[in-house]
Amino acid sequence: QVQLVESGGGLVQPGGSLRLSCASFGIFFSVYAMGWYRQAPGKQRELVAAITSGGATNYADSVKGRFTISRDNAKNTVFLQMNSLKPEDTAVYYCNAHRVATMADYWGKGTPVTVSS
Numbered sequence: 001q002v003q004l005v006e007s008g009g010g011l012v013q014p015g016g017s018l019r020l021s022c023a024s025f026g027i028f029f030s031v032y033a034m035g036w037y038r039q040a041p042g043k044q045r046e047l048v049a050a051i052t053s054g055g056a057t058n059y060a061d062s063v064k065g066r067f068t069i070s071r072d073n074a075k076n077t078v079f080l081q082m083n084s085l086k087p088e089d090t091a092v093y094y095c096n097a098h099r100v101a102t103m104a105d106y107w108g109k110g111t112p113v114t115v116s117s
Contacts, residue, residue, distance in 0.1 A: 001025075001026050002024075002025065002026040002027050002097075002106050003024070003025040003026060003108075004022055004023070004024050004025075004095045004096075004097060004106055004107065004108035005022065005023045005024075005025070005108060005109075006020060006021070006022045006093065006094070006095050006108045006109070006110060006111040007020070007021050007022075007023075007111060008020040008021050008111060009092075009093060009111030009112045009113045010112075010113070010114070011114045011116065012085055012113070012114070012115055013115070013116070013117050014085060014086060014087060014115055014116075014117055015084060015085065016085050016115070017081070017082060017083045017084075017085065018082045018085065018113060019079060019080070019081050019082070020036065020079065020080040020082065020093055020095075020111060020113075021077055021078075021079055022034070022036075022077060022078045022079075022080075022095030022108055023075075023076060023077045024076045024077070024078075024097060025076070027076075027097055027099075027104075027106065029073060029076040029097075030053060030073040031053050031099060031101075032053060032097040032098060032099050032104075033050060033051065033052045033053060033097075033098045033099070033100065034050065034051050034069075034071055034078040034095070034096065034097055034098075035047060035048075035049065035050035035051075035095070035096040035097075035098065036048045036049050036050070036069060036078075036080045036093055036094070036095060036096070037093070037094045037096055038089075038091035038092065038093045038094065038113075039091055039092050039094070039110075040088075040090060040091040040092075043091075045094065046060065047060055048060050048063055048067065048080070048093070049063065049067055049068075049069035049080060050069065051069045051070070051071050051078065055071070057069055062088075063082075063089075066082065066083050066084045066085075067080060067081065067082050067083070068080070068081040068083075069081075078095065080093070082113070085113075085115045086115060087115045087116060088115075089113060089115050090113060090114050090115050090116070091112075091113060092110040092111070092112050092113070093110060093111050093112075093113055094107055094108055094109075094110045095107070095108040096108075
């Protein structure tokens with residue numbers, strides 16, 4: 001059974017930092033592209049950052065220079081380091097695993113992030 005389990009969300013003040021983790025179970029992690037998405041209340045889910053199986057990364061313009069995605073294939077885990085957080089970063093953050101060759105696509109249940117003073 002495939003599971004993606006996010007952790008690390010919470011309440012943080014503007015300008016603060018959080019590190020999200022997503023541990024995967026039941027997939028051959030190293031061949032999957034991994035992504036972090038977020039969904040704010042009343043808005044559509046959007047891509048925040050992604051990392052390919054080869055380590056190439058891309059980011060939404062709104063988080064470039066503030067967020068960093070990374071992966072540890074030995075631990076089957078992907079991370080999202082979030083710095084200089086803003087109130088508009090408030091959302092539920094979801095982890096995604098995608099394999100282009102098979103079109104396999106999996107989602108975690110999300111971890112909430114609230115940026116507020």
